[in-house]
Structure formats: C-alpha cells, structure tokens
Amino acid sequence: MILNRNRHLFAGIALFAFGVSLGYLIDLPTPNVESAGTAPVISQEENYLDSANYVPVDDTAPDESPEPGLNLIQVTVKRGQGMMDILVKSGADRKDAYKAIKALSQHYNMKKLQIGQTLYAAYDADSRLSGLNMQKDFDHMIRVSRTDDNFNAALEDLPSIKITRHVEGVISDSLFQSAYREGLPNRVIVDMIRIFSFDVDFQREIRKGDSFEILYERKMSEDGRRVEEGNILFAKLTLRGKPISLYRYKPAKALFADYFHANGQSAKKALMRTPIEGARLSSYYGKRKHPVLGYTRMHKGLDFAAPTGTPIMAAGDGIVERASRYGSYGNYVRIRHNGTYKTAYAHLSKYGRGIKAGKRVKQGQIIGYVGATGRVTARHLHYEVLVNGKQVNPLRLKIPTGITLKGKDKKKFVTLAADVDQHINALKHNILLTWNQKVALNDTGKNEKSLFLQSY
Numbered sequence: 001m002i003l004n005r006n007r008h009l010f011a012g013i014a015l016f017a018f019g020v021s022l023g024y025l026i027d028l029p030t031p032n033v034e035s036a037g038t039a040p041v042i043s044q045e046e047n048y049l050d051s052a053n054y055v056p057v058d059d060t061a062p063d064e065s066p067e068p069g070l071n072l073i074q075v076t077v078k079r080g081q082g083m084m085d086i087l088v089k090s091g092a093d094r095k096d097a098y099k100a101i102k103a104l105s106q107h108y109n110m111k112k113l114q115i116g117q118t119l120y121a122a123y124d125a126d127s128r129l130s131g132l133n134m135q136k137d138f139d140h141m142i143r144v145s146r147t148d149d150n151f152n153a154a155l156e157d158l159p160s161i162k163i164t165r166h167v168e169g170v171i172s173d174s175l176f177q178s179a180y181r182e183g184l185p186n187r188v189i190v191d192m193i194r195i196f197s198f199d200v201d202f203q204r205e206i207r208k209g210d211s212f213e214i215l216y217e218r219k220m221s222e223d224g225r226r227v228e229e230g231n232i233l234f235a236k237l238t239l240r241g242k243p244i245s246l247y248r249y250k251p252a253k254a255l256f257a258d259y260f261h262a263n264g265q266s267a268k269k270a271l272m273r274t275p276i277e278g279a280r281l282s283s284y285y286g287k288r289k290h291p292v293l294g295y296t297r298m299h300k301g302l303d304f305a306a307p308t309g310t311p312i313m314a315a316g317d318g319i320v321e322r323a324s325r326y327g328s329y330g331n332y333v334r335i336r337h338n339g340t341y342k343t344a345y346a347h348l349s350k351y352g353r354g355i356k357a358g359k360r361v362k363q364g365q366i367i368g369y370v371g372a373t374g375r376v377t378a379r380h381l382h383y384e385v386l387v388n389g390k391q392v393n394p395l396r397l398k399i400p401t402g403i404t405l406k407g408k409d410k411k412k413f414v415t416l417a418a419d420v421d422q423h424i425n426a427l428k429h430n431i432l433l434t435w436n437q438k439v440a441l442n443d444t445g446k447n448e449k450s451l452f453l454q455s456y
C-alpha cells in the first residue's frame with residue numbers, strides 16, 4: 001500500500017459527507033420500486049445478452065454451519081418442477097413437505113418460483129425434514145423450521161451495504177463489449193444504453209476511440225458474496241471528443257427519477273431514435289424492390305436485422321392500440337403516443353409480457369421480440385412511425401423534446417450535479433475508493449470501519 005492511513009481517512013470522510021448529501025437529495029431508499037417500472041425486464045429464456053451477464057456468487061447457504069447432525073441439501077428448481085417434487089426428490093416425506101411448503105408460502109408466492117432458484121433443505125439424523133432456507137429477494141431470507149409435527153416460517157432481514165462504483169473506459173469495438181471488459185455488468189450497460197438512447201444512435205454514432213464513464217450504485221451483502229446492481233447516478237459518453245453527460249434526478253412533482261443533461265434538459269424525448277439495441281439498420285425508408293414480391297414498392301418503415309428474441313422497446317410512452325396478427329406484418333404492435341404520433345412494430349416472434357390492446361406502456365418497456373412472422377425473408381424488426389395516421393421516415397423526424405428543469409428543481413439539480421462531479425473528481429485524483437454508506441451512517445465514530453479499498 002503506497003498511501004498512508006491518514007489520506008485514506010481524509011478521503012473517506014469527504015466521501016462520507018458526499019454520500020450523506022447525495023442520499024438526502026436523491027432519496028436513496030427508493031430505487032427498487034422504480035427500477036421495476038422503468039428498467040427493461042428481460043425474462044431468462046429470452047435474454048440474448050445473458051451470455052455476458054454478471055453472475056454474482058449466488059449463495060443462499062446459511063453463514064453459520066448447520067447444527068450438528070443436520071444434513072443440508074442444496075436443491076435447484078428445474079423446468080416443470082413444483083416445490084413438492086423438489087422436496088420429495090431431496091428426501092422429504094410428503095406430509096412434511098406439504099406442511100413446510102404451507103409455512104414457506106406465508107412469505108413467498110409459490111407461483112413466482114423460478115427455474116434456477118436454489119434453496120436448502122435440512123434433514124436430521126433420522127432423515128426427517130427439519131427445515132428450509134430460501135432467499136426471498138436480495139434483502140430477505142425465509143427460514144422454515146420444524147416444531148414437533150409442524151413447520152413455522154420466519155422472514156429474516158439480510159443486512160446489506162450500498163456502495164457506488166465508478167467505471168470508465170475507451171470504446172474499442174461496441175459500447176457493450178468495451179463496458180463489459182471494464183467490469184460493468186450486463187444490466188447496468190443495458191440501462192446506460194437506454195438512458196442515452198434519446199441522444200445517441202448506437203448503430204451509427206459510436207466510433208473506436210469514443211469513451212464512457214459511469215457512476216452507479218451497488219448493493220452488497222455484508223459478506224460481499226451477493227451483489228445487486230442499483231441505479232446509474234451519472235453517465236457520460238464522449239463521442240468524437242464531444243461529451244454528453246447525464247445525471248439522475250427526481251423532480252419534486254415527478255413520480256420517478258429521470259436523467260438530465262447538465263443544463264437541466266431531460267434526456268427523455270417524446271420518441272426514442274431506435275426502439276432496439278444491438279441491431280443493424282438493414283433497410284431504409286423509401287422505394288425499393290420488395291424482397292418477397294419482386295417488384296418495386298414503397299418501404300414505409302425501417303428494418304433492423306437482429307437475432308430472434310432480441311427485445312424491442314416502446315419508442316415512447318403511450319397506449320397499445322393493437323397487439324395481434326396483422327396480415328403480412330405478422331405479429332404486430334402499434335402504440336399511440338399522443339394525438340399525433342404512433343409507432344408500429346412488425347414480424348415479432350412474440351409479444352412482451354402483458355402487452356395487449358389498451359395497455360399503457362412506458363418508454364423503453366419491452367413490447368415484443370424480434371422474429372420472422374408475416375411476409376418476410378429473414379428475421380428483423382420492421383419499425384414505422386406514423387404522424388397523423390401516415391407513415392413517415394423515422395430518420396427525418398424532428399423528435400420533440402422533453403422537459404427542462406426550472407426554479408427550485410433546477411437549483412437542487414445543479415447542486416446535485418456539482419456534488420456528483422466533485423465526487424468523481426475526488427475518486428480520480430485521490431484514490432479509487434468506495435465507501436460503505438450504511439456502516440458509516442450507523443457508526444460515525446469509526447469512519448475507518450466504513451471504508452474499504454476496491455481495486456479495478
């Protein structure tokens with residue numbers, strides 16, 4: 001270690017102070033609720049990015065060793081299995097399994113049981129089921145234990161700590177690949193791409209030598225074995241020397257936090273530039289020889305070539321007008337954004353969860369997946385923008401802008417942005433350091449305890 005202890009402490013106190021003010025300004029305890037509404041939810045089977053996913057050590061095993069004489073068996077939920085099958089297979093008596101599941105379901109909706117979920121079943125010396133441990137979510141463990149001939153369940157809080165991570169890097173191929181190499185997990189990269197999707201056309205505007213920088217939250221179990229990624233607080237893309245910086249901020253009257261440029265202009269526009277990530281623009285708007293019919297006709301949208309199952313996002317907030325088969329369009333979704341604008345998405349392999357006519361959707365929400373239904377030669381997304389009911393060239397569209405912060409909101413935002421900048425500066429010019437906010441808040445007398453170094 002090159003730096004001495006006092007410098008650690010000094011930087012730590014500065015960061016601690018920052019952490020408190022930041023936490024105050026942006027309402028840190030709310031992110032889970034928000035991300036549920038805004039982040040694209042990609043189901044396991046359809047997650048084509050999953051190969052690049054960050055997989056934290058998943059360990060629901062209790063920290064303490066089991067009581068002597070107890071045999072702990074780890075079981076994993078497989079396709080087509082219910083909890084009953086799992087427990088009986090692991091050696092439980094049917095009656096015991098039934099009672100244990102009944103206890104477990106007091107704290108867990110068994111319909112939500114997911115493939116790949118693990119739990120632990122404990123058996124005593126007589127091979128009787130004596131208990132179950134299952135992680136409910138990042139912050140809770142359900143412990144089921146035998147009491148004579150019955151089972152009781154208790155919900156236990158799992159302590160965690162919140163840190164912020166700062167990562168930056170130069171783009172040598174795609175933003176995704178480069179960010180992943182720098183240690184950014186899949187979900188955070190997808191979020192980053194989503195928040196910049198109003199300003200940046202990722203198919204055409206990213207070049208070798210461009211760079212990115214990000215500050216985001218990470219929740220960790222106290223033993224550091226489990227990790228949950230949180231919100232992006234700040235992200236910056238520098239494209240051909242021109243920086244675009246976005247800060248997370250929740251306007252006083254808004255339901256959700258959003259991202260804003262340093263001047264207070266929201267990143268969100270009425271419509272996104274492209275409703276899909278990681279796709280190649282394969283056919284433009286205009287006259288072309290039709291690949292199936294053979295003669296020249298007008299192509300009234302953009303085609304994006306992408307693997308089957310690639311998620312398609314709603315280009316803007318709106319109401320689903322149609323989500324059904326539609327002639328040569330195949331599986332088709334059309335969204336009405338306002339009185340003027342609609343967008344349509346064709347040839348889908350399947351629809352997003354809950355997507356049907358009348359459903360309200362948020363910008364960036366997954367409304368379907370790339371496929372090859374209808375009259376097509378290859379899988380792709382056919383994307384249309386309609387203005388007053390008529391298709392227009394999406395690339396020529398002057399995209400309406402979002403909101404600009406004013407008055408008190410603007411003042412608060414400017415302070416927050418300055419805090420973020422200062423924090424990042426401190427990180428860059430002192431040491432790469434993360435702080436343990438929760439411990440620091442609980443234990444202000446011993447700031448040293450709240451610090452730990454993290455190497456990148």
Ligand SMILES: [Zn+2]
Pocket residue numbers: 283299301302303381382383
């Ligand atoms: Zn097309």
